[in-house]
Amino acid sequence: MLRTLNLDKKYTTDEVETTALNRVSFEIKQGEFVAIMGPSGCGKSTLLNIIGLLDNPSGGEFYFLDKEVSKFSERQRADLRKENIGFVFQSFNLIDELTVAENIELPLIYLKMPSAEIKKRVDEVMEQMQIAHRRNHFPQQLSGGQQQRVAIARAVISKPKLILADEPTGNLDSAHGQEVMNLLTELNEAGTTIVMVTHSPSDAEYAHRIIRLFDGEIVTENINARSFAKE
Ligand code: ADP
Numbered sequence: 674m675l676r677t678l679n680l681d682k683k684y685t686t687d688e689v690e691t692t693a694l695n696r697v698s699f700e701i702k703q704g705e706f707v708a709i710m711g712p713s714g715c716g717k718s719t720l721l722n723i724i725g726l727l728d729n730p731s732g733g734e735f736y737f738l739d740k741e742v743s744k745f746s747e748r749q750r751a752d753l754r755k756e757n758i759g760f761v762f763q764s765f766n767l768i769d770e771l772t773v774a775e776n777i778e779l780p781l782i783y784l785k786m787p788s789a790e791i792k793k794r795v796d797e798v799m800e801q802m803q804i805a806h807r808r809n810h811f812p813q814q815l816s817g818g819q820q821q822r823v824a825i826a827r828a829v830i831s832k833p834k835l836i837l838a839d840e841p842t843g844n845l846d847s848a849h850g851q852e853v854m855n856l857l858t859e860l861n862e863a864g865t866t867i868v869m870v871t872h873s874p875s876d877a878e879y880a881h882r883i884i885r886l887f888d889g890e891i892v893t894e895n896i897n898a899r900s901f902a903k904e
């Protein structure tokens with residue numbers, strides 16, 4: 674699915690240089706569920722932004738679906754991103770002015786899919802996420818758990834190969850958090866690769882593997898009980 678070799682990321686603000694990632698190398702296979710953990714400021718968001726084709730590294734190689742993408746233009750990254758990646762955030766990032774159904778269909782509108790096909794897919798994914806009864810509600814009328822299910826529906830509507838989740842349970846109580854983790858696990862078992870940043874050891878147990886970052890470097894890669902068998 675993706676592979677990095679000696680990935681570096683430096684930020685320069687007011688002539689002060691920060692090294693956010695330092696020679697980070699790893700591989701994530703199609704179908705894996707990987708958790709990224711580490712203290713605040715260790716580079717997790719930076720790494721997720723690069724994997725998500727939102728930002729380029731300063732150095733090193735990054736292969737996404739066998740393409741070397743580290744020097745792609747914003748336009749090239751956007752095309753690859755829209756086709757292949759769904760995002761789930763801690764703060765849901767739904768559009769308050771749009772209904773549940775309208776939020777969910779957005780990625781397909783960007784992909785210029787015919788409207789009959791859009792309607793069919795939105796209905797399917799709303800059923801799957803058990804949110805169909807709320808289709809005409811606005812995000813602010815929903816609980817946190819429901820908002821995150823809408824966000825996951827929006828992330829999966831374009832059938833991406835990769836889902837990137839940044840602290841997906843960070844704003845949820847433990848029952849709703851578990852519900853979200855179960856949904857992500859189901860998506861993974863159906864074949865979607867998942868990379869998730871988390872502070873929660875119990876959420877990380879849903880993953881096959883944990884990549885631990887410290888000061889911009891990988892310190893350990895732990896294998897979890899839920900092992901990854903597929904080649
Ligand atoms: P984490 O500790 O896992 O990074 P958050 O992403 O919520 O959790 O970030 C923690 C703090 O760091 C927040 O106050 C956030 O505003 C700040 N922060 C996160 N990303 C950046 C960034 N790219 N630039 C500056 N500040 C950031």
Ligand code: ADP
Pocket residue numbers: 684685686691692693711712713714715716717718719720
């Ligand atoms: P994490 O997500 O693990 O909290 P980040 O990737 O947000 O870590 O940040 C890693 C380091 O890079 C931190 O020292 C942070 O302050 C710095 N950083 C992140 N984004 C920016 C940015 N846009 N400009 C300057 N420094 C940044």
